[in-house]
Amino acid sequence: VSLATARARDADDRLAQARDRFSVPDGLIYLDGNSLGAMPRGAPARIARTVEREWGDDLITSWNRHGWIDLPQRCAAKLGPIVDADPDDLLIGDSTSVNLFKLLVAALGLTGRRVILTEEGNFPTDLYVASGITRLFPDVELRRVPRDRIVESLGSDIAILMLTHVDYRSGWRHHMPALSSAAWDCGALSLWDVSHTAGAMSMSLSGSGADMAVGCGYKYLNGGPGAPSFCYIRREWQEKMRSPIEGWMGHANPFDFAPDYSPAAGMKRFLAGTPSILALAALEAGLDTFEGLNLDHLEDKADALGDFMIEAMAQLCPDLPLASPRRAVDRGSHLVFEHPDAYAIIQALIARGVIGDYREPGLMRFGLAPLTTRYQDVWNAASAIADVLASGEYTSSHFARRSAVT
Ligand SMILES: *Cc1c(COP(=O)(O)O)cnc(C)c1O
Secondary structure (H helix, E strand, O other), X not given: OOHHHHHHHHHHOOOHHHHHHEEOOOOOEEOXXXXXXXXXXXXXHXXXXXXXXXXXXXXXXXXXXXXXXXXXXXXXXXXXXXXXXXXXXXEEOOOHHHHHHHHHHHHHOOOOOOEEEEEOOOOHHHHHHHHHHHHHOOOOEEEEEOHHHOHHHOOOOEEEEEEEOEOOOOOEEOOHHXXXXXXXXXXXXXXXXXXXXXXXXXXXXXXXXXXXXXXXOOOOOOOOOOOOOEEEEOHHHHOOXXXXXXXXXXXXXXXXXOOOOOEOOHHHHHOOOOOOHXXXXXXXXXXXXXXXXXXXXXXXXXXXXXXXXXXXXXHHOOOOOEOOOOOXXXXXXXXXXXXXXXXXXXXXXXXXXXXXXEEOOOEEEEEOOOOOOOHHHHHHHHHHHHHHHHHOHHHOHHHOOOOXXX
């Protein structure tokens, strides 16, 4: 492969026009849309309208006049096709961590069982939240097993199988329908974290057998820093589950100001407090970047970009081991490569305008967000990595200094 092949693939790319929906600074190669999606071109005007006209001029009347009260549902309607779920089975609001807490506790209340089964390499917040629940409810156990022991660990004591669909480190992608049905067969509920899936892969929450899911709004959904996350519950469980945070926005009639809580019907009961309207405005602009796209092309492009990067790296940096699955069906939309000086190499790349990120231990991670990444970006990034390695510029001491956020 070469820069010329990359350009030819860009010319054939069926999602190429989607990049125009974003503002990506000229000259920057942004391979971190898996951590923070690029800014949608429509976001500044959308946010400005909410701030200036709605908040500034119409003040509190905007809850009705501008439909602020329904904004979580409007966002859910736009998210529905992206994750293939009925918008009524989705709820937008709070962070992924908070939604995990709400769903785990509510789901434990559904079953007589007390074990949450997960993968030992799961994303830290998922492990922390579940482990915090075991402190709150001492009869609950969090059982962590290696990936290859998940299925054999599904026994009659498992209440919830909690997994992240695409691993934030290796990019490994679980087979969601097979594992959900294995959980189902042993009488356990499945809870999927699709933070690294939604907006990057073709997926179907309604068709995958998942009982519950949570996912992040600021990664491939392009909702802006700290965007609200989402949760999904299969219809038949919704009325049987109660949120552990019984806030007034999840009440059946919040404006009755009744002294006692009575849960709203459906997903709305999982709302806790007042949603952040400014954050939802930005998220809506992010979800609008998917409008009219053929979502089947998302995964095709993510797979093809990954294959292209693997080829380019094998050619330009043959000594750098790939630590992600080689087969596209086994991975999500990012790749990691191993190097003992991975942190410094990433800093040296950032100094050259190639943005990836570092993940412990010794992993360089490159996100290939299908809406914004071009094949030529991948080629140019691989060339820059080769240059940084060959020149040794990453050994300069200031590239070793750790910032608060890696
Ligand atoms: C990014 C990410 C999160 C984010 O959690 P927040 O509470 O929304 O910050 C959660 N889980 C996974 C797997 C992630 O990749």
